[in-house]
Amino acid sequence: MTELSVSEALRAALDEELARDERVYVAGEDVGSFGGNFGETRSLQEKYGETRVRDTPLSEVGIAGHALGAAVGGLRPVAELQFADFAATAGDEMINQIPKMGYISGGQFSVPLTVLAPSGAGIRSGAQHSQSVHAWMGSQPGFVVVTLTTPYDAKGLLKSAIRDDNPVFVLPHKNLMGKRGEVPDEEYTLPLGEAAVEREGDDVTVVATQQLFYRAIEAAERLAGEIDVEVVNPRTFAPLDTETIRASVRKTGRLVAVDETPLRYGTQSHIVSEVTTNDFFSLDAPPQTVGVADTPIPFSPPLEDEVIPGTDGIVDAIRDTF
Numbered sequence: 001m002t003e004l005s006v007s008e009a010l011r012a013a014l015d016e017e018l019a020r021d022e023r024v025y026v027a028g029e030d031v032g033s034f035g036g037n038f039g040e041t042r043s044l045q046e047k048y049g050e051t052r053v054r055d056t057p058l059s060e061v062g063i064a065g066h067a068l069g070a071a072v073g074g075l076r077p078v079a080e081l082q083f084a085d086f087a088a089t090a091g092d093e094m095i096n097q098i099p100k101m102g103y104i105s106g107g108q109f110s111v112p113l114t115v116l117a118p119s120g121a122g123i124r125s126g127a128q129h130s131q132s133v134h135a136w137m138g139s140q141p142g143f144v145v146v147t148l149t150t151p152y153d154a155k156g157l158l159k160s161a162i163r164d165d166n167p168v169f170v171l172p173h174k175n176l177m178g179k180r181g182e183v184p185d186e187e188y189t190l191p192l193g194e195a196a197v198e199r200e201g202d203d204v205t206v207v208a209t210q211q212l213f214y215r216a217i218e219a220a221e222r223l224a225g226e227i228d229v230e231v232v233n234p235r236t237f238a239p240l241d242t243e244t245i246r247a248s249v250r251k252t253g254r255l256v257a258v259d260e261t262p263l264r265y266g267t268q269s270h271i272v273s274e275v276t277t278n279d280f281f282s283l284d285a286p287p288q289t290v291g292v293a294d295t296p297i298p299f300s301p302p303l304e305d306e307v308i309p310g311t312d313g314i315v316d317a318i319r320d321t322f
Contacts, residue, residue: 001182001183001184001185002182002183002185003151003180003181003182003183004151004155004180004181004183005151005177005178005179005180006148006150006151006154006172006173006176006177006178006179007036007038007039007040007172007177007178008039008151009151009152009154009155009158009183010040010116010148010154010155010158010172011039011040011041011042011043011044012155012183013154013155013156013158013159013162014026014040014041014044014078014158015044015047016159016187017078017158017159017162017163018044018047018048018052018053021076021162023074023075023076024052024075024076024077024078024162025051025052025053025054025070025075025076025077025078026041026044026052026053026054026077026078026080027054027055027056027063027066027067027077027078027079027080028041028055028056028063028079028080028081028082028116029055029056029057029058029063029080029082030055030082031044031045031053031054031055031080032045032050032053032054032055033045033046033055034055036080037082037083037118038118038174038177039177040080040116040172040177041053041080060081060086060087060089060090061089061090061091061092061093063079063080063081063090064079064081064090064093064094064098064115065090065093065097067079067113067115068093068097068098068101068111068113070113071110071111071112071113071167072101072109072110072111076112076113076114076162076163077113077114078114078116078162079113079114079115079116080115080116080117081115081116081117082117082118083117083118083119083125083129083174084117084118084119084120084131084132084133084171085119085128085129085130085131085133086117087115087117087133087136087137087169094115094137094140095140098111098113098115098142098143098167099140099141099142099143099167100141100142101142101167102142102166103141103142110165110166111165111166111167112162112163112164112165112166112167113167113168114158114161114162114164114167114168114170115167115168115169115170116158116170116172117133117169117170117171118171118172118173118174118177119131119132119133119134119147119171119172119173119174119210120132120171120173120174120175120176120210120211120260121174121175121260121292121297121304121307121308122173122174122175122211122304122308123174123175124299124301124304125174125299126297126298126299127296127297127298127299130174130297130304131297132171132210132259132260132261132292133171134147134169134171134237134238134261134267135237135261135262135265135266135267137169137238138237138238138240138267138270142166142167143166143167143168143169143238144161144164144166144167144168144169144192144193144236144238144239145168145169145171145236145237145238146161146168146169146170146171146192146235146236146237147171147173147209147210147234147235147236147237148170148171148172148173148176148210149173149176149209149210149213149214149233149235150179150181150233151179151180151181151182151183152181152182152183152184152190153190153233153235154172155183155188156188156189156190157170157189157190157192157235157236158170159188159189159190160189160190160191160192161192163189164192168192171210173210173211175211176210176211176214179214190235192236193236193239193241194235194236194241194244195232195233195234195235195236195240195241195244195245196232196233196235196244197230197231197232197244197248198213198217198231198232198233199217199220199229199230199231200230201220201227201228201229201230201231201252202228202230202251202252203227203228203229203230203252203254204227204228204229204230204252204253204254204255204256204318204321204322205230205232205245205248205249205251205252205254205255205256206219206220206229206230206231206232206255206256206258206314206318207231207232207234207245207255207256207257207258207259207271208231208232208233208258208259208314209233209234209235209237209259210260211260211308212258212259212260212290212309212314213231213233213258215258215309215310215311215314216229216231216258216314217231218311218314219311219314219315219318222311222315223315223318227318227319227322229318230248230251230252232244232245232248234271237267240270240271240274242271242274242275242278245271245274245275246274246275246278246279246282249275249279249282249283250279250282253282253283253284253285254283254284254285254287254321254322255271255272255275255283255287255288255321256287256288256289256290256314256317256318256321257269257271257272257287257288257289257290258289258290258291258309258314258317259271259290259291260291260292260308260309261291261292262291262292262293262294263289263291263292263293263294264294266289266291266292268289268290268291269289272287272289275287285321285322286321287321288317288318288320288321289317290309290313290314290317291309292307292308292309293307295307
């Protein structure tokens with residue numbers, strides 16, 4: 001095992017996939033000599049050349065559109081957006097074209113395209129650069145939507161995304177790019193669409209990902225000896241591994257869904273809906289949701305900290321299920 005940061009794990013995944021398959025290439029703003037906003041493509045252009053690690057003009061719709069054409073034509077592009085929020089500026093390609101191409105072509109075209117885009121708040125980047133967009137993209141049939149939490153997730157899931165024949169939107173969290181953890185030295189991938197029970201417990205299930213996963217773990221440790229908390233990391237939001245989540249709730253009888261998307265139409269509601277619709281009689285109490293209030297993410301550090309759920313809020317939500 002080697003200890004890597006999330007950005008180092010992403011770079012390792014890209015390096016291995018570029019070496020493994022000549023159809024793979026990376027394209028985006030500043031992915032070349034600059035090495036990406038977080039160092040995730042550092043030194044890759046020097047190793048693989050400007051054709052396979054290519055800088056693009058400042059045009060997200062161009063990045064997404066050219067990648068779609070390349071994928072349909074037989075290549076396996078990794079299209080990087082500097083921030084996931086910029087999926088909005090590539091909206092026609094990201095919403096109307098990429099996820100629908102397999103369907104509208106009657107299955108004649110597969111789209112082995114990976115969009116890699118850091119998301120989330122906590123690095124003081126303001127309202128247009130701090131959003132969690134997996135609710136946006138998860139609502140688009142045709143897209144696989146992956147959220148990365150640990151370095152282990154980052155490497156294994158990105159490699160799987162690049163090898164998948166569907167368009168996959170991969171979302172590391174900006175505030176976790178320096179987060180370090182152990183990564184196997186040997187070759188591995190992680191299956192898309194499978195959640196992981198990261199901490200076992202008997203009293204309540206907490207479903208949490210990205211930076212709120214770590215705050216959920218802190219909440220679980222704070223409550224140890226009083227409430228035994230099980231923490232589930234969904235890893236993939238579309239498709240969502242509802243069976244692992246429901247199995248956990250059938251064991252604990254209680255559910256708290258924690259996510260950085262806004263509570264209004266957020267992914268928390270989808271998780272709760274899946275459980276209440278299919279396992280209502282397993283619940284011993286109403287589920288609780290934790291997320292961002294109905295407001296843009298503030299630029300002001302104290303206000304941003306106020307908006308993003310903290311450990312105290314997760315502890316309160318867990319207590320509210322009893």
